[in-house]
Structure formats: structure tokens, C-alpha cells
Amino acid sequence: MALHGGIDLGGTKIQAIVRDSDGGQVLGEARNPTPAEGGSRAVITALVQTLRQAAEQASIAVDSLQGVGVGSPGEVDAAAGTVGKAGNLPGFDEPVPVAATLSEQLGVVVTLGNDVDVATWAEFELGAGRDARSLLGVFWGTGVGGGLVLDGASWHGRGGAGEIGHMVVRRGGARCPCGRRGCMEAYAGRRAMESKARREVEKGAETVLFEIMRERGRDTLGSGVWARALERRDGLSKRLIDRAVKALGAGIASAINLLDLEVVVIGGGLGTRFGQPMAERIAEAMRPHLFNDERPPEVRVAALGDLGGAIGASLLCVPSEPSTNV
């Protein structure tokens, strides 16, 4: 057995797995909230703990792992082993030596990758894009991230490719959390959708969104809250999700008009939660904008679900690791 660890470091949660890369099974998994305080040291401690819990569940000693991969947001310098400019992580404005620190604490080689890239690669290797040579991954959650596999290799451009959430769908349109105007994420990102919902409520709109949020003991509108509100036929939720789907349709269709790929994989918190019926609504919303409309790409929901990021991270340290054409 070739055992590898994978950690998906997110702004709200840390997900770790231990995987048998020969057999392909996930042998153990664990999840913890990402510390909001205590700076980068607290975050790294939480990474160690979460991986240890996953190893424990798998009844495996951490030092028997052949390597651990970490998928991270922000600016990942894989060669230097650092993560910086990660606005959603405390203490990660300047580059933090995650690989070295983690490796020292775990006693295992640690490899870093970009969170969206590794999740896209996992869907390409093992998930919804197994049969494709090229695909676009769209991770619809707090923001909207994108990953590209072109002719069997991850595409990073000069290192910053995949920012599909910041493709313009309406020049001069809504303000995006990034500060720019008219980005796809300004309509479809969960953070932007929540801001819009709060503004609408201030203007007198009625909605069960915040009631459901409180019932669930949350202070932000997570994917589950949106799903529950739609089930309860909440008008505001329906309008905001429709608006998000239209923006996703326009932005993804633009990407396809440029690249003409065969498969689009929809993942992320909202994408995974809403599943294939929503992937089909997105495909429908793309149709009016597709130039080659007689041959649309297939739009599929991510097959690896919530674990995709951690599985993709574990692939970073497997010998057949993501090839790259940077």
C-alpha cells in the first residue's frame, strides 16, 4: 500500500484524508473548523491535528505516510513551500513557510498546491472528468474559483490562471468582494449573495434565510441555509440563486467560447450541495451565450464532493503528480 495524506485548507474548515493511492480508497478522514484567531501558528497546529485524526481513523501512524499534500487558498509558492496573500486565513498576509513547519511537526514530506487546482486535478484524474482530456472546474462557494486541465495537463499560465470568478459578465455592474465591478463572483459568490440578501432585507424584503441561519446556529449563510430556503420556496433566495445561475451561465459560456472544452465540472460548497439538477440549470443558462451552440460541453457536478480538495491534495505527493505546463 502507498499511503498518502491530503489536506484541504479552507477559510472555514480544514478537511484531511488518508488515502491508499494504489487501491484508491480513502481510509480515514477528519474535519475541523479553521481557527479564526491565533494567527498562522494556530492554523498550522489545526492542520497537524486534523491530519492526525484522519490517520487515527485509518489506524495508521502518520510517519508511515509517504507524503502529505496541502491544497491552500492564496498565493501558493510550491517551490518555496509558502502560502501568502490568503485573506481568508489569519496571519497569512505575508508568506508563511507551511511546508517546512508542517513537515517538521509531522515527520513527513509536505507538498503544497493551489486549492482549486488540486480539486480540479482530482476531478480530472478520479472524478467527473475521468473520461475527458480537457476540462474546466468551477468551484461555486464563498467565491467562485476555476481550474483548467488542457490536453491532460494543469494549466496555470504565469501562475495566476483560473480566476473565472473575476471574468466580467456585466461591465459596470455589481461590486465584487474583490473591489472590481461586474465580475461573475459579484453575482454568484456566496459572500456577495449574502451581502445582497442583507441589503434587500434592509430595504424591506422578506426572507426565511436569516431565520434558517439562526436555527442552524450559524452567523453566515452557508450552502445548507440556501438549500433549505429554496426547499421552503423562499422568494428572495430563489431570485438571488436565479441571478447567480445566470451569471455563472454567461461566465462559463464565455470561457467555453474562448477554449471550446468538452467538460465543465461544477464543484464547491454550493455546487456540491445543489448537485446535478443545478449543473443542468447552469448548462441551460450557458446556452444563450454559447457560440458553438449545437455542441455544448457537458456540465457535470463534481463526483468527489466535499472530499475532492483533500483527495486532490493527496495526489500532489503521488509520483504521477499533476503535470504542468507553466
Next chain:
Amino acid sequence: MALHGGIDLGGTKIQAIVRDSDGGQVLGEARNPTPAEGGSRAVITALVQTLRQAAEQASIAVDSLQGVGVGSPGEVDAAAGTVGKAGNLPGFDEPVPVAATLSEQLGVVVTLGNDVDVATWAEFELGAGRDARSLLGVFWGTGVGGGLVLDGASWHGRGGAGEIGHMVVRRGGARCPCGRRGCMEAYAGRRAMESKARREVEKGAETVLFEIMRERGRDTLGSGVWARALERRDGLSKRLIDRAVKALGAGIASAINLLDLEVVVIGGGLGTRFGQPMAERIAEAMRPHLFNDERPPEVRVAALGDLGGAIGASLLCVPSEPSTNV
């Protein structure tokens, strides 16, 4: 000397060259209007004549050419040697066997390619992108075409990539000549700009555009007409060009956010006419939309100008022909 012919087949003109592929010089060139009548037979006759004129100028017998490449609009099937679905060419709705017919009449092997792809490849091999590994070509003319070179290879996706003109810059926005709404070309394509100018004049706007058009004996607003009107500080022209530049800025920035390429080459009738100062205005219009705004791509005007398409076509039959990752 390895002599090759190249023909750029456009909706309004046919440009042919004869080139010494070893030394790199263009030895002869000729240009004729594309026949508007007489169907595909008249177009093919004009291709033959234009190439013969270029060969004559070069004092070369056509049958001493080692091959002739043709860059064409529409749906080019290089393997079958056919061109179809070319709305701007008379008689090219159904596939026309251009390669076989032309080859028979010229006595030389003929290879077909997509017009925008070959022009992009020419800029990559010999022009403004010589120093780049990857680039985006934007051909700003009647429509707005796009071509991609990714890590040294032409990118075609499933054969229909590069439709940057139909990336959405304003969902629900202006009607595009393609029938869709909000495409970049709906604001920046010369055909769309002319329609808009005519509508503005009907509504009472004043402009010298149509006066200049008549002075030059034209019945459409060519690139030269727009350039002259700007020189004469025509208000409507300025507004419509500003609007086009903003759309180009948003659309090209979207493409860069997705792919993070190092170089953008601006060609086409308007791009070539307006030159580097306009390329810099486009770069400026991209800036508010670029996610990695501390590291914008270089935006350069096409170096091969009007001959880029024909030079690129001639490269189709040179042994080191455009590699492809379809």
C-alpha cells in the same frame, strides 16, 4: 530557397504572398477584392489569380512553390480540405472543396487553416509574440476574432476555440451580429459599430463618418473611415470607439483572468490601423478588470500588419507547421 505561397481569404479582400521560408522574406504580394457574386467558383478563381500575381511579382513560376497555404473564415476542415459555413463568402454555406480545386488549378499542394489561427501563429513565430511561449491574438475588424497559442502550441479545443468576440461583457446587453446579446463584438466589431452609428444618425446624431465614407467611394465604414473621423475629432466616432475599447478591455481582461498569458497581440483591420497607441488604450481599459493587476500582460500591436494572415497561411505548408494540441 524554400518557396511557399500564402493566401488570406477574407470577406472583403484576398491577399496573397510568395515567401522564401528559409530567408524569411516576402518576395511578392498581391491583393484583390473578394468577388461578391459568382459563388464559390468565382472566389476560387480569384484565389488562383491573386496567387499568380504575387508569384509574377516575385518572378517565380507557381509550380516551383513547395506548397500553398490558405487561411479562411468559416468552418475549415483541414483534413478534408473544405470550407463551409462562411457567411461572408458567396456560395460557402455548404462545404466547398477548396484545397483540391485550388491544388488542381495551381499544380501545387494546398493546405487549409482557420484565418485567425494562422494569423495568430504568424505573430507567435515571426511577429509581436516572437519572445513569448503563450499569447492571445485579438483580431479587431468587421468582427472580433481570437487565437490562442498555449505553451508553444496552437489551441483549438474541439476545433471551435478562440471565439473571444462572443465572450459576454454585458449580460442582456447590446444585440450582436451573431444574434446573441452582450458579446464583446456587439460593442467592438466594426459591423456592429456601423449599425450603431446608422441608428444614432437616424435618431439625429451628427457625424462626419458617412461623409468620409462617400468621399472615399465606399459603402461601408472601413477602418480608414473610422481613423479619419477620429482625426477630425468627430464626437460620435469618439464615443463609439471609446465604447468599443471598454468592451475590448473587459473581454480581454476576462480571458487573461482565466488563462494568465504574458502577451496579447492586437491585430485586424482596426487594430492594425490604430497601432500601438490604441493597444495601450486597450491595456488601460483592461486594468480595472484584471485580477492579477500588479502583473498585467503586455499588449502589443500585431507586427506583421496586413500581411500577417497571408504569412501565417504560408507557414501552414512549411515543415515546422503549427503544432496542435486538439
